[in-house]
Amino acid sequence: MSRKIKILSVGDVVSQSGCDFLRKKLPEIKREHNVDVCIVNGENSAVGNGMLPNSCEHIFTSGADMITGGNHSLKRREIYEYLDRKENVLRPANYGDGVWGKGYGIIDKGAYKIGVINLLGRVWLEGHGDPFEVAGNIIKELKKETNIILVDFHAEATSEKKAFGYCFDGVVSAVFGTHTHVQTADAQILSGGTGYITDLGMTGPEESVLGVKKEIIIDKFRKGFSSMFETADTPAFLQGCIFTIDKDSGKTVEISAVTVR
Numbered sequence: 001m002s003r004k005i006k007i008l009s010v011g012d013v014v015s016q017s018g019c020d021f022l023r024k025k026l027p028e029i030k031r032e033h034n035v036d037v038c039i040v041n042g043e044n045s046a047v048g049n050g051m052l053p054n055s056c057e058h059i060f061t062s063g064a065d066m067i068t069g070g071n072h073s074l075k076r077r078e079i080y081e082y083l084d085r086k087e088n089v090l091r092p093a094n095y096g097d098g099v100w101g102k103g104y105g106i107i108d109k110g111a112y113k114i115g116v117i118n119l120l121g122r123v124w125l126e127g128h129g130d131p132f133e134v135a136g137n138i139i140k141e142l143k144k145e146t147n148i149i150l151v152d153f154h155a156e157a158t159s160e161k162k163a164f165g166y167c168f169d170g171v172v173s174a175v176f177g178t179h180t181h182v183q184t185a186d187a188q189i190l191s192g193g194t195g196y197i198t199d200l201g202m203t204g205p206e207e208s209v210l211g212v213k214k215e216i217i218i219d220k221f222r223k224g225f226s227s228m229f230e231t232a233d234t235p236a237f238l239q240g241c242i243f244t245i246d247k248d249s250g251k252t253v254e255i256s257a258v259t260v261r
Contacts, residue, residue, distance in 0.1 A: 015047050021203060039116060041068045051075075079100075094130065213229075
């Protein structure tokens, strides 16, 4: 039996376009790369932003094992009860007390367990608890059950993401950034054995500005205002990263960024 597992983390799924393309491509990607576990960021999966129960269920039936969120996780009231009920849908763990849902969970595959933590950065996303402190406390709990732990760090600043990766190098199996929707060219294994990428990218319309019609965003920057955001209707792509992790050590031994058109 192989002592390695392959985990695919998929970048922010944007609206119906992203959901449909995920449904079309994810099973094929999992077969081609022998993926064992799939984690998908779904905080933008609903039409009009945020996430809804039906957009999450679409992601699950497309092949995801866990859904992570971000700063739009609680935008839609319809998701509140769902977050409380579903063990494998996360919102950032460093939201305040009394918020719906949970910020970390375990994917139980029988032969092994994978801990997943969802956190929000604080640079330009103020108002949340310290993600470094919260991560440290959660990791202590998860280590009681598994040494395979991945973190979706949903943050704006590359510096904050890099600092977080180095802070927990050798402590968690992988840290992958989300939120900025642009895949970074720095997929690497840090010196302590933690797989790292600053941003996974996005899943949705490629010829767009972060999923939105480019004309709307151009007007926003040139004229100082914008009309209501609309998802671009251009062909979609899927971006993410595959982490190959040693079950015994919990360390990443191979890493590969993925873009599928």
